[in-house]
Amino acid sequence: DVKVTQSSRYLVKRTGEKVFLECVQDMDHENMFWYRQDPGLGLRLIYFSYDVKMKEKGDIPEGYSVSREKKERFSLILESASTNQTSMYLCASSLQVNQPQHFGDGTRLSIL
Amino acid sequence: GDSVTQMEGPVTLSEEAFLTINCTYTATGYPSLFWYVQYPGEGLQLLLKATKADDKGSNKGFEATYRKETTSFHLEKGSVQVSDSAVYFCALRAYNQGGKLIFGQGTELSVKP
Numbered sequence: 521d522v523k524v525t526q527s528s529r530y531l532v533k534r535t536g537e538k539v540f541l542e543c544v545q546d547m548d549h550e551n552m553f554w555y556r557q558d559p560g561l562g563l564r565l566i567y568f569s570y571d572v573k574m575k576e577k578g579d580i581p582e583g584y585s586v587s588r589e590k591k592e593r594f595s596l597i598l599e600s601a602s603t604n605q606t607s608m609y610l611c612a613s614s615l616q617v618n619q620p621q622h623f624g625d626g627t628r629l630s631i632l
Numbered sequence: 633g634d635s636v637t638q639m640e641g642p643v644t645l646s647e648e649a650f651l652t653i654n655c656t657y658t659a660t661g662y663p664s665l666f667w668y669v670q671y672p673g674e675g676l677q678l679l680l681k682a683t684k685a686d687d688k689g690s691n692k693g694f695e696a697t698y699r700k701e702t703t704s705f706h707l708e709k710g711s712v713q714v715s716d717s718a719v720y721f722c723a724l725r726a727y728n729q730g731g732k733l734i735f736g737q738g739t740e741l742s743v744k745p
Contacts, residue, residue, distance in 0.1 A: 524675070551731050562636075562721060562735035563676075578732070610675055617731035620666070623675035 523547070524624035526611050532630045539598040541627050543611030551617055552594035554578075554586065557608040557626070569594055570617070601631045634659040634726050638736035641719075645712055645743050653707040653739045655696075655722035663724040665689075665698055665705040666733070670719045679707075679720070712743045 527542035545552065551570055555563040555578075565578030567586040575586050583605060587595045594613075598605055608628050612621040639654040657663065664683045668676040680689030685700035694709045705722060722736040 553731070553733075555735075560737050562638075562737040563723075563733075564735075565732060568732065612676075614731055618664075618725075619731075620678045620681065621731065621733060623668075623677070625673070625675045 524611055524613055524622050526609075526624040526627050528627050529625065530628050530630075532632060533598075533601050534632055535601060535603060537598075537601050539601050539629070539631075541596040541598075541609055541611075541629070543594045543596070543613075543624060544592050545594075545613040545622070546592065547613070547615070547622075548591065549613035549615050549622075550591075551614045551621075552588065553612040553614075553621060554584075554594065554596045555610045555612065556580070557610055563610060566596065603631050605629065606631045634663070634724060634734050636722050636724055636734055636736035638720075638722050638739050641738070641740040643739060643741050645741070647714055647743055647745050648711045649743075651707070651709040651712045651716075651741070653720055653722075653741070655705045655707065655736060657703050657705065657722075657724050659703075659724055659726050661727035663726050665696070666723045666725070667694070667696055667705070667707050668721040668723060668735075670721065670738075672718070676721065712741070714743045714745055717741055717743045 553568040554566045569588045585597045611624045614621045667679040669679045680691045682689040682698035688697045
């Protein structure tokens with residue numbers, strides 16, 4: 521079974537802090553994705569990556585950046601956290617672009 | 633742009649009732665369509681999928697048929713159980729846009745004994 525692991529289930533940070541959310545997958549998947557989930561809005565794509573050191577902007581990249589130095593790890597970075605970034609963040613991976621995405625359990629991030 | 637619209641929740645049903653969750657989409661070309669389910673405290677799991685018109689996806693008693701003429705992919709189950717209580721997301725993957733998924737807003741289902 522594919523395992524997508526997000527480093528924290530719950531995280532509380534302060535406005536202006538630099539925040540790192542980590543995601544690791546164990547199935548040698550090429551593609552990795554970061555979404556945020558908000559009530560009434562579903563999931564929205566922040567960034568995705570097709571390969572090591574490659575990244576593409578999703579629908580809502582503002583205020584975020586990503587890093588993919590190794591194939592199995594995809595990090596989401598909030599450069600200067602703001603209260604409107606309080607949300608549930610979900611990481612996903614897929615073997616190829618036309619294969620189903622497998623999701624982690626999510627990180628619930630609160631920015632105070 | 634491409635979009636997915638789901639019926640609003642929450643939906644509350646009694647055990648063994650019939651379930652329908654409506655999903656319609658807007659997309660150019662020929663998208664693939666998905667239903668994902670999110671149980672409390674967990675991430676999303678793929679429930680079923682359909683990749684072309686008239687395909688029927690099915691899993692765990694759930695079904696959905698890809699209807700191009702009505703741009704719909706409604707989720708149905710003949711007899712729901714308490715364990716089906718979850719949030720259900722309809723999603724599309726647009727043709728020729730890589731692996732990007734576009735999700736509906738989610739529909740919360742609560743099944744009472």
